[in-house]
Amino acid sequence: MTPPQLRLDVRRTGREGRIVEIALAVPSDLGYVGEAVELVATQCRDAPLSPRRLRFNLRTALAEALANAIAYGNRHDAAKLVRVRVEVLADAVRIHVTDDGDGFDPARVPDPTVPENLERENGRGLFVLRHLVDSVSFNDKGNDLCLILRAG
Amino acid sequence: MSFSVKKDQRGGTGAGGVVVVGVDGQLIVGNRQELKQKVLDALESGAKKFVIDFTRTGYIDSSGLGVLVSLSKKIREQGGDLRLAGLNEDLQTLFELTKLDTLFSILKTPEEAVAAF
Numbered sequence: 001m002t003p004p005q006l007r008l009d010v011r012r013t014g015r016e017g018r019i020v021e022i023a024l025a026v027p028s029d030l031g032y033v034g035e036a037v038e039l040v041a042t043q044c045r046d047a048p049l050s051p052r053r054l055r056f057n058l059r060t061a062l063a064e065a066l067a068n069a070i071a072y073g074n075r076h077d078a079a080k081l082v083r084v085r086v087e088v089l090a091d092a093v094r095i096h097v098t099d100d101g102d103g104f105d106p107a108r109v110p111d112p113t114v115p116e117n118l119e120r121e122n123g124r125g126l127f128v129l130r131h132l133v134d135s136v137s138f139n140d141k142g143n144d145l146c147l148i149l150r151a152g
Numbered sequence: 153m154s155f156s157v158k159k160d161q162r163g164g165t166g167a168g169g170v171v172v173v174g175v176d177g178q179l180i181v182g183n184r185q186e187l188k189q190k191v192l193d194a195l196e197s198g199a200k201k202f203v204i205d206f207t208r209t210g211y212i213d214s215s216g217l218g219v220l221v222s223l224s225k226k227i228r229e230q231g232g233d234l235r236l237a238g239l240n241e242d243l244q245t246l247f248e249l250t251k252l253d254t255l256f257s258i259l260k261t262p263e264e265a266v267a268a269f
Contacts, residue, residue, distance in 0.1 A: 030182050032182070033180060055210055055211070057242075060246075063181065067180075067215060118254070118255060119255065120221070121218035121219070122218050124218065125214040125215075128214045
């Protein structure tokens with residue numbers, strides 16, 4: 001069976017058709033992460049981010065957020081989708097990643113840089129995210145992540 | 153995104169050579185198993201010296217970092233060594249902030265990494 005294609009919904013504004021919002025629903029399969037990241041990043045060309053931050057920070061942060069939502073939020077359940085909504089503002093890019101899971105408490109994630117955790121294969125996602133973007137916040141339930149990359 | 157595997161015989165011929173794996177594009181949750189399998193296959197065939205070359209890599213997520221940690225452990229258990237090379241400034245920063253720069257031997261270029269064995 002051919003896997004479903006990812007489809008972006010893009011909202012534009014003004015006579016030049018500048019992209020202001022991008023929406024994407026991603027099946028809960030980690031194999032989609034790379035393609036989803038490229039689709040979104042390519043549409044962010046009007047975003048007020050340097051080429052370097054667009055190439056590295058935005059892509060890595062979105063890959064982290066999607067992987068967490070698919071694996072820990074939706075627990076790889078093929079019937080569930082992860083929803084991505086990107087707002088391209090004049091002074092920032094705001095990314096929302098929402099899953100159908102029960103959420104989690106980010107305060108309970110252990111520090112991956114202490115010696116006893118350094119050789120663990122997993123557990124660096126949230127730590128890396130916090131260093132890549134200017135703001136990381138969750139809704140109360142913990143299943144909706146909001147990332148902000150400010151202009152620059 | 154793909155991986156290239158080549159054998160550099162400067163460190164010795166046959167199993168004594170250095171396996172250089174190039175990461176083209178990104179190393180993330182969706183392709184990390186492919187890299188892991190390529191390295192484990194070479195390890196199984198007797199290779200002991202490995203360089204992972206990130207010269208052509210755009211980004212690495214935490215799953216990619218995790219697979220490198222896991223491979224490094226497996227290679228060390230077999231008496232081998234894994235080195236990393238070609239990290240750009242952003243990737244170098246990623247290793248530093250996660251303190252993984254203390255776990256890996258990181259060289260500037262793949263040529264330097266091969267020569268250092």
